[in-house]
């Protein structure tokens with residue numbers, strides 16, 4: 149297919165003809181980096197930043213549908229406080245974060261602070277709370293003095309509607325500041341999300357098949373923008389806090405021609421920052437990067453990731469999906485001008501805890517499966533055809549799947565019996581990766597989303613410190629979570 153230039157796209161889009169032209173299931177344009185991006189060279193915009201003061205941050209977040217500029221045209225999406233993404237919340241260890249969530253949507257919602265090590269009970273990070281349309285709810289999250297710094301994020305978690313609401317535009321970043329600041333010229337937040345829009349700029353609901361595979365939007369956005377431009381001078385050092393807020397898309401990020409150092413992923417910190425060529429972020433993962441500018445133009449690119457395929461298993465090949473399988477250009481990094489003075493080397497960070505030094509009091513095996521025939525019996529109707537289970541069960545808010553003791557250290561092996569990868573996410577308690585598909589992981593690596601490869605397994609250790617209460621673990625392909633690939637853990 150020939151790339152369509154922007155003028156043609158807009159004209160055809162305006163006439164409602166482009167869907168025919170691209171034949172992409174009604175998408176108003178296909179992601180064709182070369183043609184559109186050169187023309188949309190707009191500077192990266194940052195979401196509004198709200199900072200804590202004197203130990204607390206009080207925020208009002210209104211979830212509503214509204215009109216936004218997406219990829220240079222008007223679209224009707226969801227958003228917090230009219231933004232796409234919502235405001236960036238910056239807090240410090242020891243702070244109290246209060247969020248009043250106001251639901252102006254036409255459906256129930258709630259809020260989850262992904263990755264924060266805070267209580268899951270009451271008005272804490274409690275995903276069992278339901279905030280009905282027109283209602284509001286006041287959340288309060290208390291961060292401990294030793295809460296790990298890093299990049300976190302917030303998004304809705306109302307079971308059955310998570311994929312639609314996140315895909316629709318409900319997400320925002322949370323930064324927990326370092327106790328020892330890292331000297332940088334600029335600190336940026338890059339929230340990567342994907343979305344599909346129809347000819348009139350409305351969110352396109354993916355087919356049942358695409359949902360079962362995990363929807364991938366035809367537009368991949370950084371802070372709600374398509375292919376924004378980031379500018380720096382040579383030698384400038386920037387902090388990039390990257391959030392993968394896509395519903396199902398894995399991001400294998402590359403920034404050729406530039407120096408990229410990894411400070412950490414999720415709440416996990418590296419004692420010593422490491423030069424990296426690429427960083428893989430499963431849905432929900434974050435990367436804390438330091439980029440040092442080298443003169444020239446570089447493209448922040450997401451290389452295609454093979455996360456297995458449900459279709460192969462179901463029908464012996466073929467795919468009904470219109471998703472592009474090539475790389476996606478997310479942003480351009482332009483480095484020019486007079487060189488910046490050299491900055492001091494990056495500081496060392498605290499050595500991460502290593503749970504291998506402790507005895508695990510219990511080990512468990514959790515098995516992720518996809519099967520035929522799920523949903524039909526449950527009256528799922530259009531949700532039929534495939535079931536998404538953990539240990540043979542779909543999610544039941546009233547059932548406890550794992551009972552753990554507060555203070556215990558456990559070892560969990562998560563097996564994947566299906567032909568697709570599933571990113572395993574546990575709320576509240578971070579996980580130390582012990583073995584990744586049979587290979588033991590030597591450096592202490594802490595994550596809150598761990599990819600479990602198709603037909604493979606991972607082993608993690610978890611310290612159930614500090615908090616009691618009911619929380620969940622699930623596949624972070626949000627369509628899978630909504631279809632029941634989620635369980636309840638009760639700590640007491």
Ligand code: C2O
Nearest residue numbers: 260262305432573
């Ligand atoms: Cu980011 Cu339970 O989710």
Ligand code: CU
Nearest residue numbers: 261262263575
């Ligand atoms: Cu989470």
Ligand code: CU
Nearest residue numbers: 570623625628
């Ligand atoms: Cu999954």
